[in-house]
Amino acid sequence: MKKIALTALVALMTLAGFAQLIDHPRKVVVVKKNAPKSSVVDFSGNPSKANVVYGRIEANGDTTLMVMLPEIDIDLMQRYLQITDTYQGRRLANNVKKVYPYAKLAGEKLQEYDSILANVSNASERNRLMRQAEKEIADQYAEELKKLNFTQGLILIRLIDRETGNTSYQVVQELRGKVRAFFYQGFARLWGYNLKTEYDPHNNPEDDEIETIVTLLERGVIS
Numbered sequence: 001m002k003k004i005a006l007t008a009l010v011a012l013m014t015l016a017g018f019a020q021l022i023d024h025p026r027k028v029v030v031v032k033k034n035a036p037k038s039s040v041v042d043f044s045g046n047p048s049k050a051n052v053v054y055g056r057i058e059a060n061g062d063t064t065l066m067v068m069l070p071e072i073d074i075d076l077m078q079r080y081l082q083i084t085d086t087y088q089g090r091r092l093a094n095n096v097k098k099v100y101p102y103a104k105l106a107g108e109k110l111q112e113y114d115s116i117l118a119n120v121s122n123a124s125e126r127n128r129l130m131r132q133a134e135k136e137i138a139d140q141y142a143e144e145l146k147k148l149n150f151t152q153g154l155i156l157i158r159l160i161d162r163e164t165g166n167t168s169y170q171v172v173q174e175l176r177g178k179v180r181a182f183f184y185q186g187f188a189r190l191w192g193y194n195l196k197t198e199y200d201p202h203n204n205p206e207d208d209e210i211e212t213i214v215t216l217l218e219r220g221v222i223s
Contacts, residue, residue, distance in 0.1 A: 072221055079212050080222070089209070091151075096213045097223075099148065099156040102141075106171075107163030109137075113175060130175055153193060158207060159214070161199040169195035 083089040113133065120126050148156065160168045172195065173181035185195045201211035216222045 072219075076212060076215060077221065080216055083209050083212060092155075092206070092209060093213050093222075095149075095152045095155050096159075096210055097217065099152050100159060100214055100217055102145070103156055103159030103163045106160050110164050110171060110175075117175075127176075150192065154197070155210065157193065157195060157197050158199045158210065161197065162211075162214070167196050167198055 080093075084093050113130075116129065117126055120129065157168050160166075160171065164171055166174065169181055169185050172184050181195075188195050199207055199210075201207040213222070
């Protein structure tokens with residue numbers, strides 16, 4: 001039963017698509033040992049010094065290094081610690097970390113599809129392109145998505161709404177039409193999914209917890 005349910009989720013995700021995670025480059029500079037006071041040497045190409053962003057030779061000859069740390073919202077971090085203080089909270093955090101990359105990739109890939117399809121007016125050509133994309137993505141990611149458990153699938157559906165601004169049902173409807181969206185929704189409902197689920201952190205306590213976790217993931221504070 002789980003495999004069938006997750007297969008329905010795979011069908012959804014092959015329509016939404018995948019992109020790349022955000023990278024946070026960091027500039028690195030340090031001072032040479034015998035450099036004059038206040039001089040700076042660029043070490044941005046040295047990954048072993050990735051945390052050092054500035055160095056200065058003081059008047060007494062000592063070297064002072066300043067280290068760049070990610071900005072942390074204390075209240076947000078406190079909220080995260082409260083969430084993960086319970087077993088259920090730790091499970092939620094682990095599940096969000098597992099599926100968030102897929103939701104993020106889905107949002108970016110959807111934009112790519114929209115750009116491509118915007119220049120295609122022929123209905124049969126649009127369907128051909130979508131079938132091709134669906135097959136390519138399914139070949140690459142289907143096995144990974146089948147390994148998601150039921151709870152992870154539910155969280156993924158919510159996060160698709162967060163990343164695309166549309167429920168999963170709306171994403172399918174936009175890309176493959178109302179009939180296909182109706183079919184997927186009916187199939188998903190048989191196994192406990194609802195593709196029309198909306199992400200609402202303001203009124204849904206669990207979505208609020210998910211938002212805390214995702215925000216810290218996006219800022220690179222947690223991983």
